[in-house]
Amino acid sequence: MELFLFMLERVGLIIVFAFLMSRWRLFRDMLFQEQGLKEKIWLVLIFSALSVVSSYTGIKIESGTIHPLNQMIHSTINAEEAIANTRLIGVAIAGIFGGPFVGVCVGIIAGVHRITLGGFTAIACGVSTILAGFITGGLSQQLKIRQTFSYKKAVTIGICAETLQMIVILAIARPFEQALQLVSLIAMPMIMMNAFGIFIFFMIIKTFIDEEERTKALQTHQAFSIAQLTIEHFRKGLNEESCQTVAKIIKREIKVDAVAITDTNGILAHVGVGEDHHLIHREIMTSLTKRVLVEGHIITATSAKEIHCPHHDCPLNAAIVLPLKVQQHTVGTLKLYFMNATSLTGVKKELAEGLSRLFSSQLEYAEIERQRKLLKDAEIKALQAQVHPHFFFNSLNTISSLIRTDANEARALLLKLSTFFRSNLQGARQMLIPLKNEIDHIEAYLAIEQTRFPNRYNVQFQVDASLFDVHIPPFTLQPLVENAIYHAFKNRKEGKIFVQVQRVDNKLLLLTEDNGCGMRKEQVKQLGKSIMQSEQGTGTALWNIYQRIHEIYGKEADFQILSTLDVGTKIKIQLPLKATRWE
Structure with a gap:
């Protein structure tokens, strides 16, 4: 029992060592990640030092009795003496975590050192220590203890290594009677305490690794939560409005004293302590940010x-x-401020680094989306700028004929043609225009068409004049009226078109309805979703409208085509009244 207590005291040194090593990130990484030669050499040095210290702090035993503990460290051992120690814990753990190479190297170093201390078991203990390095390293690799982190397997290997040492002592140490007396005294305490030391070492390292993984999981969850809250704002790019909102979210979620965001020129947002002098619209103040x-x-x-x-x-x-990057170029910074330096913990640093990467990705996606929309806008504007050559020349021919018969009518029609082309050019330059401009565009078009084909089309308007200032995408209604004239009334002498614009449940309703030839269900399903090639046309105008309203308004926009063959077609568009104006 006395030896059990003394051995437990020595195991305490192993516990202290395990605790200190568990706080060293490099050591934890070396234990559980892929090990190169550099990492293996580090492990050899660390565990060799542990084993050597264990030998020095052993408990002297002479003639079957424990020596008085008059000194802690034993640099030499008399020929009649032996020592009980925890040396094999270092060797076993080295073999388990480092594999055969580390186990053998630590076993050789610890074994040779034990031989140099002397005592009648010096050779036996040295040989058993070297063998323990071979056995623990080999078995650990076979059983994959480092990968599975099995307590039972590790403790079993420790028991086997210590048992082997007892057998070697009996086989080599002389006189045999003295060796037998020693083994009968130290076998059980050393086997149990060394196994216990390995178990404790495993438990401490595993506990800290589990805590680190839980912390990382929480950090990841928090980072993704913040990213989810900020993604819609960062999609707008780095501007004062979006950055101010993002800064407030970060400050609330991370609980820092202040958060600031800048671009490369100035402060876009500063929320929290220091708001009185870290003002937005100002150039960057701190050299740290620069x-x-x-x-x-x-x-x-x-x-x-x-x-x-x-x-x-x-x-x-x-x-x-932290830098905010787009395509490897720094476009701004995210700054977390603290009034007390102790508040800047490692956890907050790691979380901030994760947020920096996430925010950079969001900004990069926003830039890609912006470029994609610019390309889409260019395509759409190219379509908007197109003018049917036949319409243009037919209009000129009509005006030319009127000049000889009715100069005033020709002049009025020329002004309408001017209005029509002005609306075309305006639509090619802007993404949103006042509703009144779109109605003027339709009226200019109809004036020309009705002059060419008098009394053929009856167009009725029901437009809420209070909505004239609401902005809508250009070429939203005019192409629908044009489509009706060109396609709905083929082979018909007369046609009616109804145009309605009104407010419905905080939405803007744009509706055109005709009593034309209608369409088959198969055609209706494809119109607006894709460009088709058919005798009746390509559906480009409807595709154009569908693409633009969904690019601008997303799911808030609604586009419906209702048509019955030989009855007519109704096209209904609903847009949110609170639309974001595109510059």
Whole structure:
């Protein structure tokens, strides 16, 4: 029992060692990640040191009795003496975590060192230590203990290694009677305490690794939660409105003293402590931020001097400044400020780094989306700018004929043609125009067509004049009226078209209805969703309208085509009244 207690005391050294090593990230990474030669050498040095210290701090035993503990470290051992120690814990753990190479190297170093200490079991203990390195390293690799982190397998290997040492002592140490007496005294305490030491070492390392994984999981969850809250704002790019909202979200979720966001020129948002002098619309104040913009990597400051704020009484004493990048180019910074440097913990640093990467990705996606929309806009505007040659020349011929018979009518029609082309050009330049402009465009078109074909089309308008200032995409109604004239009334002498614009449940309803030839269900299903090739036309105008309203309004827009063969066609468009104006 006395030896059990003394051995437990020595195991305490192993526990302290395990605790200290568990706090060293490099050591944890070496244990559980792929190990190169450099990592293996580090493990050899660490565990060899542990085994050597264990030998020095062993418990002297002479003639079957425990020596008085008059000294803690034993640099030499007399010929009649032996020592009980925890040396094999270091060797076993080295073999388990480092594999055969590390186990053998630590076993040789610890074994040779044990031989140099002396004592009648020196050779036996040295040989058993070297064998333990071979056995633990080999078995660990076969049983994949490092990968599975099996407590039972590790403890079993430790028991086997210590049992082997007892057998070797009996086989080699002489005189045999003294060796037998020693083994009968130390076997059970050493086997049990060494197995216990391995178990404790495993448990401490695993506990810290589990805690680290839980922390990372929480950080990941929090980072993705913040990313989810901010994604719709960062989609708008780096501007004052979006950055101000994002800064408030980050400050609330991470609980820092202040959050700031900048572009490459100035402060776009600052929320929290220091708002009185870290003002938006200003150029970047701190040299710390300027460094991040130039160098493009994360910089941490733990004092007001490092932040270098020119405001004398600035209460911010610590900060982490992270670059925001788009296609590897730094386009701005995210800054987390603290009044107390101790608040800038490692957890907050890692979370901030994750947010920096996520926000950079969001900005990059926003830029890609912006470029895609620009390309889409260019395609759409090219379509909008097209004018049917036949319409143009027919209009000129009509005006030319009128000049001889009715000069005033010709003049009025020429003004309508001018209005029509002006609307075309305006639509090619702008993404949204007042509803009144769209109605004028329709009226100009109808004036020309009805002059060419008098009394053939009867067009009725029901438009709420209070909506004239509401902005809508250009070429939303006019192409629908044009389609009706060109396609709905083929082989018919007369036709009626009804145009309605009104407010319905906070939505803008745009409706055109005709009593023309109608369409088959198969045609209706494809119209607006794709461009078709048919005798009746391509459906480009409807596809154009469908694409634009969904690009601008997303799911808030609704586009419906209702048609019955030989009865007529109704096209209904609903847009949100609170639309975002595109510049």
